[in-house]
Amino acid sequence: MYRSSSPAPAVDVLHAKRWWALGVLSLTQLVVVLDGTIVNIALPQAQLELGLSDGQRQWVVTAYALAFGALLLLGGRIADYWGRKRTFLVGMLGFGAASVFGGVAQSGMELVIARGLQGAFAALLAPASLALLTVTFTHGRERNTAFAIFGTVAGTGAAIGLLLGGALTEFADWRWCLLVNVFFVLAGLIGGLLFVTESKAPGENRYDLGGAITVTLGLGALVYGFSLAEHGWGSLDTIGFIALGVLLLAVFVFIESRVAQPLLPLRVVLNRVRGGAYLIQAVIGSVMVGATVYLAFHLQIVLAFSPFVAGLASLPMTVVIMICVPFLTKLLPVIGPRPMMIGGPLIAAVGLFWLSGVTPGGDYFTQVLPGLAILGVGMANLFVPVQNLALTGVAPEDAGAASAMANSAGQIGGGIGLSVFTALYASAAAAEAEADPAALLASFTAGYSAVFTAAAIAMLAGAVIAAVFIRGRKEELMPHVGEAPAAVHV
Template sequence: MYRSSSPATAPVPTVDAQHAKRWWALAVLSLTQLVVVLDGTIVNIALPQAQLELGLSDGQRQWVVTAYALAFGALLLLGGRIADYWGRKRTFMVGMLGFGAASVFGGVAQSGMELIIARGLQGAFAALLAPAALALLTVTFTHGKERNTAFAIFGTVAGTGAAIGLLLGGVLTEFADWRWCLLVNVFFVLAGLIGGLLFVTESKAPGENRYDWAGAVTVTLGLGALVYGFTLAEHGWAELDTIGFLALGVLLLAAFVVIESRVAQPLLPLRVVLHRVRGGAYLIQAVIGSAMIGGTVYLAFHLQIVLGFSPLTAGVASLPMTVVIMFCVPFITKLLPVIGPRPMMIVGPLIAAVGLFWLSGITADGNYFTQVLPGLVILGVGMANLFVPVQNLALIGVAPEDAGAASAMANSASQIGGSIGLAVFTALYSTAASAQAELDPTAPLAAFTAGYSVVFASAAVAMLAGAVIAAVFIRGRKEELMPFGEASAAVHVG
């Protein structure tokens, strides 16, 4: 006898479709994080070829990296607010589309200015993507073991992104063309858009919210003027335009602070950065950004231009630092609850400085295994000691309503530090290289290594300053500095 199935008697599905959808969403969001981090380094290996083809000056070459980091860092806070207020999935999808379009624009660029503009647009849309992805992850996995697993996967992808970028950049530049370092993003974007449509659920912050446009404009213009001023310093620190842009940047950032202290819904609540430990963590992240972004760019130049490595070999030769970091992280994570974060935050920069000082000893006739590899290994050990605790310290004592701003500030500090650091390093490189070229015009490689050596030495000094910052700001009992319990920070490399 035939019996119809009513809703009450229909069999209950054995597979939790919603549960499976969450893990597919994690894959999509992790892919987004990979693209954002990867694009910070993928063009580094391609820069020598791009410079030759497009006729870039050394200043323009630097801006191919700086434009991405500066736009990304300066707009992250606004991007997080847009995601919360406008809708996180909507922001994610728009960010994906814009990032893909900017990548295509950069991939077909016919001049240095077009490439720089494209990289800036990539950074701007990445500033929408990154906070939207993190917010979506937060509301998709709300508690328990699954949340810890999701964040561990997300953090691991972020941690390997920089290394993948260097390696993929080398493969594409050597076997295809440097332009594919940008065009390859189209495949990631298509996967992200399809996955976003299928698996990501919309959410937004409750209540009536208002954008802090005055704060967004002043901080973006202020940081831009500051970085541009440092860029002009390669023509002279006492030049009127250099002083003018640096002064303008400082004034605009001062105006930003005044605005944030007065508006009802600030882009960056000042209480987030005025906390002693958090403020110290942000300063240290800026130092890390300057050393990592500036250092890896000039390392790529040395490997290819002076040592004559192919793009692929240069990409592989850049990996030991990241391998060492990933190897050390599990051990340092277990050690963290025993000794607390403060010793690591002081010792880490000191070890990293030793590695950078080692790299500063490069010569035109030196070799990779004695002059470069040991420095990368030592630098990796130092950075591992920083990456484990710094992310958690950047969020210590944060109220729930400030968590998004604090997280965005942590990432912004790294990107802005990298932008300013690279601008300063480029000015120092130009001065040292020009001085060496005047001494011996017949030895261009010696001029290059003289400039690179000054960059690595300057980055080492920055790391020493980071150790001092940690000693001054990261204070308190171990228990007070570890409210997060067992160390579980997501590791961000690069």
């Protein structure tokens, strides 16, 4: 009897489309993350050309993280309610326009505003892309693979940004560190239209305006307060803005416990495992942003590397991560996420402690390279499971909010971490300069050593967080491990 075989190609096409969608969404995550660091190496040239003050120079980095982190939760709900694909495409267009504005900026203020606009549109892009990934890969080994790839791209984006920024600054112009985003945006728009399927939360939905205002202002005040710590932890401005941020966030939590359709349903963060994953993502964000920024300074100022060579010299961490991820992805269903979540920060802390031994007359191959390699092994152990844990068990209607929380944790952690590390750097460098005013490079390396030591301590705290929060059998922590792939729900 004749039987039609026509359904099979449709399944194959759907299967292939999912993996193309993963490529598009991963590209989005790459450009969002690398833009947090791509301008770091370009800052000296940009400061000279535009006449930036030291304060404006810091805000070129901080404005992006501040706008990104403060608006992520609102962006996540917009994605849930308005449509994730639609939000993704609008975010792409806006991000590209802001990048062009920054690339042609004629003053320091214009550049800072452009970076803030980039962060605002990234706050639409990031949760939309992660939510799309969540509803596209729902079960089984494919979900593990997809999240491992996505998490690795997110984790290595900072290092790739340093490399690309160094190449563009040295061989083209610092403005191309912003203009290069146009190519990513075009690829994302075309890929999004072709391969990404629309999805949104069901039913009638209302925006939680009170929650949106309080969390945005609260996170903004908190990050700004920490950015003032460089001028003294005891200053009235520093204490005042940090206290204001904490107060507004407390009001936000109160609002979320009362409204019918909260911006961030408290059930998303009160889950022990997901809450622990968010805290660890904040630690990862602080270390990846802070450590890469001061590593770039050490490579260029102390070791006198050119911008491109400095970017290239930071690449071993990324290479090690890429080598480790395939092996760890296969290992994850066998041992579960808990050993990786505890062991990863401990290994990363060893690498950071190694980097804290930098000296003015030190050598890259003995003082820097081993630390980067060890740090890469530790980070790979975190990148494979952390995104998955942050979204495990999330209801489809909460996918955007949970995705936003995962990204916001990393961005706010990065913004606060960079501010704290900057304050520690300034204090250690000033103390060394006071002891020996003639030893300028020694004061720099004293500051860098303090930053790397603090980052190592943060990683040790991450291991403690994992031990306390990431508890249970692997089947409980990741219930989809070992299941057959389920149908795609979009």
